[in-house]
Amino acid sequence: MNQPDVDVVVVGGGPAGSCAAIVAARAGLSVVLLERGPFPGSKNMYGGVVYPRILDELIPNWWEEAPIQRWVTRRSTMMLTDTQALTVDFRSEAWGKPPYNGATAFRPDWDHWLAGYAEAAGAQVLTDTTVVGLIRDAKGAVAGVRTDRPDGDLTARVVIACDGVNSFLAKEAGLYEHTDAKHFTLGVKETLSLPKEVIDERFAVRDRHGVDIEILGGTGKVNGGGFLYTGLDTLSVGVVLKLPKLAAQQQRPEQLVAGLKAHPAIAPLVQGAELKEYSAHLIPEAGLTMMPKMTTSGMLVAGDAAALCLAAGIWLEGVNFAMASGMYAGEAAVEAVQAGDVSENGLRGYQRRLSDTFVLKDHRKLRRAPELVLSDRVQHLYPGMIANVAERVFHVDNPHPKPGVRRILAQERKKAGVRRRDLLRDGWTGFRSFG
Amino acid sequence: MTIVACLKWVSHPGEPHDERFSGMSPADQSALEFALRQAEQTGTGVTAITVGPSGADKVLRDALACGATRAIRIEAPTTAAGTDVATAIADHIAEAQWVWCGDYSLDRGAGSVPAFIAAHLLAEQALGVIAAELHDGSVHATRRLDGGRRELLEVHAPAVVSVEGATARLRRAGLHSLRTAAGATIEVIAATTPIHQAEFMVRAYRPRARELPAPAGEGPLDRLRVLTDATTSSAARGEKTTLEPAEAAERIIRALRDWGYLTP
Amino acid sequence: MSDGTISFQERMATAEFRVHHDAHIVVDGKVCADCSTRECVVACPASLFVPTSDGGIVFNYEQCFECGTCYIVCNREGAISWHYPEGGHGVVFRRT
Numbered sequence A: 001m002n003q004p005d006v007d008v009v010v011v012g013g014g015p016a017g018s019c020a021a022i023v024a025a026r027a028g029l030s031v032v033l034l035e036r037g038p039f040p041g042s043k044n045m046y047g048g049v050v051y052p053r054i055l056d057e058l059i060p061n062w063w064e065e066a067p068i069q070r071w072v073t074r075r076s077t078m079m080l081t082d083t084q085a086l087t088v089d090f091r092s093e094a095w096g097k098p099p100y101n102g103a104t105a106f107r108p109d110w111d112h113w114l115a116g117y118a119e120a121a122g123a124q125v126l127t128d129t130t131v132v133g134l135i136r137d138a139k140g141a142v143a144g145v146r147t148d149r150p151d152g153d154l155t156a157r158v159v160i161a162c163d164g165v166n167s168f169l170a171k172e173a174g175l176y177e178h179t180d181a182k183h184f185t186l187g188v189k190e191t192l193s194l195p196k197e198v199i200d201e202r203f204a205v206r207d208r209h210g211v212d213i214e215i216l217g218g219t220g221k222v223n224g225g226g227f228l229y230t231g232l233d234t235l236s237v238g239v240v241l242k243l244p245k246l247a248a249q250q251q252r253p254e255q256l257v258a259g260l261k262a263h264p265a266i267a268p269l270v271q272g273a274e275l276k277e278y279s280a281h282l283i284p285e286a287g288l289t290m291m292p293k294m295t296t297s298g299m300l301v302a303g304d305a306a307a308l309c310l311a312a313g314i315w316l317e318g319v320n321f322a323m324a325s326g327m328y329a330g331e332a333a334v335e336a337v338q339a340g341d342v343s344e345n346g347l348r349g350y351q352r353r354l355s356d357t358f359v360l361k362d363h364r365k366l367r368r369a370p371e372l373v374l375s376d377r378v379q380h381l382y383p384g385m386i387a388n389v390a391e392r393v394f395h396v397d398n399p400h401p402k403p404g405v406r407r408i409l410a411q412e413r414k415k416a417g418v419r420r421r422d423l424l425r426d427g428w429t430g431f432r433s434f435g
Numbered sequence B: 001m002t003i004v005a006c007l008k009w010v011s012h013p014g015e016p017h018d019e020r021f022s023g024m025s026p027a028d029q030s031a032l033e034f035a036l037r038q039a040e041q042t043g044t045g046v047t048a049i050t051v052g053p054s055g056a057d058k059v060l061r062d063a064l065a066c067g068a069t070r071a072i073r074i075e076a077p078t079t080a081a082g083t084d085v086a087t088a089i090a091d092h093i094a095e096a097q098w099v100w101c102g103d104y105s106l107d108r109g110a111g112s113v114p115a116f117i118a119a120h121l122l123a124e125q126a127l128g129v130i131a132a133e134l135h136d137g138s139v140h141a142t143r144r145l146d147g148g149r150r151e152l153l154e155v156h157a158p159a160v161v162s163v164e165g166a167t168a169r170l171r172r173a174g175l176h177s178l179r180t181a182a183g184a185t186i187e188v189i190a191a192t193t194p195i196h197q198a199e200f201m202v203r204a205y206r207p208r209a210r211e212l213p214a215p216a217g218e219g220p221l222d223r224l225r226v227l228t229d230a231t232t233s234s235a236a237r238g239e240k241t242t243l244e245p246a247e248a249a250e251r252i253i254r255a256l257r258d259w260g261y262l263t264p
Numbered sequence C: 001m002s003d004g005t006i007s008f009q010e011r012m013a014t015a016e017f018r019v020h021h022d023a024h025i026v027v028d029g030k031v032c033a034d035c036s037t038r039e040c041v042v043a044c045p046a047s048l049f050v051p052t053s054d055g056g057i058v059f060n061y062e063q064c065f066e067c068g069t070c071y072i073v074c075n076r077e078g079a080i081s082w083h084y085p086e087g088g089h090g091v092v093f094r095r096t
């Protein structure tokens, strides 16, 4: 075989791609990272919270440099009906100190910053370059990529596809059996501006401390959820929508965001904030159900391209899964190149690493969670039922004595039309997933 | 024959200090494209030159990736004054035959650099060009004049041509030349003349107030008519004379002074 | 400006699009003509699919987020041909 142009070509300058490039370049491999946007992060959008602990190894004391907005020290989960809200609120001062837990950050900042480490490690980061296809050798193994530039073919020993949720590369390589609209959710968000002091006061935080609110319900008849995060002087508010039901409900994404913002529990938080930026992006929601084959000869798939995003109601994590899987893909590529075997077998270290770490362990544990969270019962029956229970438990109706909680529960279950069997089963699934 | 493209590193109007949103202005891209085409026609190369801090290497690398053969950066702050920039460039390209510039830079440049360069090089100039045709030994350029009129110029080397954005679409750099350009050397040199900070006065543009005697007329309506009516003889609003160039310049300056556009 | 009242046009103006001269998404109006679900019209977050009075669909590619929703929700073979725009073009996010 002719000498390839480089050892490793990484497609996509998101968190997965940059981590893959950092690892491979630090091991001394020649690496090119191709990004289609004008700079890494320019095409990327998410809710707003990163969990960067996975970077401890790659970038010691990453928190001293990372372009973050606020450290999340308060995490709330809200359950909304049209007029009610039930919130579980947790606060930890420890999360506001090194090594921290989560942070709000903007992706054009975060991804650009992370790609800087890839460049510093010796990887060549080429932007404004869209990969349009794979190059294969005579035996059909992946041997490089084709870009949309003149003279645009780049051959490599290993291609690491970190090209995000639409991953045309994984599809072209035949690694996805099939994809279906029900495996994806659409996220739309508004970045709103509000003075820092106002945010501090409304969300009861100080300094660089911030809040992460995950919202169940609040998207009307469309199945989905919402989120609200605090930036330094911005708020990120948005909804995540299950695709198949969207059209049937005739409600447009921006209308659903408006609906969420108008909810009595949310409106006072976002009042008077001005729209700075409107954005949208897909999420691979179905976890294990949709995951492709991760490896083929000459190629690895990481991050959203491999559907490794964890989207399960109270959790919406993808950046950490992307960084970790990118890292492991980088390590596996190094192993394979050094051993001179980049066949599917030579690259098997990747799958092993994914299986042995949180990347696939979390997914396995939560395998039923996405479906449960987006099911009609959880979406449309339980929130009302639970909120009604809470309302009746907390409602003081003197001179009547307080009713027993168990009786309220039974009554509300019947009123909501929930069958006892379904409730028990969902409860069991939920307990096994989240418990 | 030396063909030069003068390129300025500019930031996006909305993101003044953000390198992610910086690069070559559309006008500079057109200038570079013309330079490259001319070099292809004449079998020579293009020298890309910029005056600025190290961040400005970005535009030079882009130029190299597109086919420029040499890249020079004259060290200076981003806010260098236009006249100094022109002097610094002219000093380094004394033997240039064709100098291509973008018409104005995004960051409120006045478009004066090309004119100053031409003055330094004693070169012909075609500035603010909206179309250019490359011919053997000359460039046919079209300029926009007031009132929808066009001026057609034929310039010969040595010449400075400054073009507006979108006059030529810059070619897309090839993948492998992009890779090579990323590692190519850029000649960084100190300016031979001092470079000063440009002095910007940032304020809203407000025309100087002028005293206008109330026009003659019976009622307010008549007076308004006198003020606004286009049918009033133009003699009242301007003058027509034939003068020698030097005298004419003198006369214009006096008029500008009288009208309050120049400080006395 | 109270954010609830801004027009959709103003909303889209908050994002930057570096428009390329060639469309990266092409919609075949003939296929759409007898589509009854019109998923794209409701789902496209940029509202780029607009039904016409004669039962067709007009599509504009300029202000596209490149999210992929349209080709995923559309279940008619051949209605949408979808590519990423040429490198360096299309949407550019800032605070997302």
Ligand SMILES: Cc1cc2nc3c(=O)[nH]c(=O)nc-3n(C[C@H](O)[C@H](O)[C@H](O)COP(=O)(O)OP(=O)(O)OC[C@H]3O[C@@H](n4cnc5c(N)ncnc54)[C@H](O)[C@@H]3O)c2cc1C
Pocket (backbone or CB within 6 Å): A011, A012, A013, A014, A015, A016, A017, A034, A035, A036, A037, A040, A041, A042, A043, A044, A045, A046, A047, A048, A049, A050, A051, A129, A130, A131, A132, A162, A163, A164, A165, A186, A187, A188, A189, A238, A240, A281, A282, A283, A302, A303, A304, A305, A309, A310, A316, A317, A318, A319, A320, A322, C084
């Ligand atoms: C609405 C929403 C909310 C979310 N909220 C959170 C959250 O709060 N916390 C969290 O951790 N995760 C969240 N996620 C998930 C997270 O954004 C993703 O899991 C993560 O971005 C995946 O990283 P990646 O590197 O795999 O892919 P991406 O970040 O999508 O990066 C892919 C990169 O590849 C480039 N690319 C694609 N195709 C090509 C090509 N052909 N040629 C060249 N370059 C290409 C793209 O431009 C992009 O830079 C959210 C996602 C969404 C949509």
Ligand code: SF4
Pocket (backbone or CB within 6 Å): C027, C031, C032, C033, C035, C036, C037, C038, C039, C040, C041, C049, C057, C073, C074, C075, C076, C079, C080
């Ligand atoms: S693009 Fe698809 S969903 Fe939209 S109208 Fe055409 S056929 Fe129907």
Ligand code: SF4
Pocket (backbone or CB within 6 Å): C025, C043, C044, C045, C046, C047, C048, C063, C064, C065, C066, C067, C068, C069, C070, C071
């Ligand atoms: S990719 Fe997204 S934004 Fe673009 S047209 Fe399709 S649905 Fe609309």
